[in-house]
Amino acid sequence: MARLVAERADTLPVLAEVFREHGFDGASLSVITERTGLGKGSLYHFFPGGKEEMAEAVLGEISAWFEAEVFAPLDTALDPETGIRRMFEAVDAYFHSGKRICLAGAFALNDTRDRFADAVCAYFERWAASIATALAKAGATTHRAEALAEETLISIQGALILARAMNDPLVFSRTLHRLQTDVLAAATSATP
Amino acid sequence: MARLVAERADTLPVLAEVFREHGFDGASLSVITERTGLGKGSLYHFFPGGKEEMAEAVLGEISAWFEAEVFAPLDTALDPETGIRRMFEAVDAYFHSGKRICLAGAFALNDTRDRFADAVCAYFERWAASIATALAKAGATTHRAEALAEETLISIQGALILARAMNDPLVFSRTLHRLQTDVLAAATSATP
């Protein structure tokens, strides 16, 4: 059987999933060694700072993914509508249509936030700013663009919670659909 | 100095806060003994099932509070508008205007949910049903009432996440304000 983990970067998706499932405190090194297939020796070789450095690296990886797949397209798409459609597609795929949670959101809810406050805050601020940029480009007022961007992120995060709480991923799917309709309506109706 | 904790029921608000701050896994017995001022002997006397029973009791206490202060008024208020206004007042007070999180929502996000799935699911289902009941009583269609109830809970949960992530409780306050306007509009415009 082929090796699953060959280098540090290969561990990050696995670590991300472990932190998602168990939270920062619940993600013990024994779970991490089991899931990555790496011994503690290798883990501490890759992440001398231990669990905290692992989570930091995971958050960085997530930010980089969203930057490339969501934020940059929103900022640079020739027409905002394309960027917005692409965002909702990427978000649906990323959160596995409601079966996967947002790590930054989960970390935010308890004292784990304090360890990673900068990364968590930057993630949401960047996301909100890129949605607002696209809406403003479509002709919305700054105030309206920022408000709708915030409402969109709130609904995405809330839908992820409710989908898991009620064990019904459809809560997420229909929320995303509604949001896309609303945001696109704001983007097109505001077009000069 | 007066004793803070005299009986089992007195520990529940303290335990709730500890679980909110640290999550279930992060809430160690040493933190719990420190915050309640009770030794392990007393804690295990009150909660023979240990931490799991403590969290179960806390979730029960929270459900009872919402039942009395939010759900029942929504169900029984003579006019739905009164119940809805009362809900938003109670919710704003309960979550300390965005400085406090929802324990059921936080538990839902990782594998802690599996331990308390029934309580977490029942909490949100009951809440959604009572909002939908009030809206239906005001003349909204069942479909519209249920959709708006779900959207309201989603936005409340999402706003709690974003408020903490961006360290800005105003995110929660303005979301609650917007939701109240929307829900009241739906309740009054639908009135026969």
Added chain:
DNA sequence: GTCTATAAAGCGATAGAC
């Protein structure tokens, strides 16, 4: 790089004195 062995501390839980 990767492993095993081990250290030192903390964990949840129990026992028993008072």
Added chain:
DNA sequence: GTCTATCGCTTTATAGAC
């Protein structure tokens, strides 16, 4: 009821062989 002492286990982290 409440405490302290203690059990057995797990935790994070390190050391050192390979």
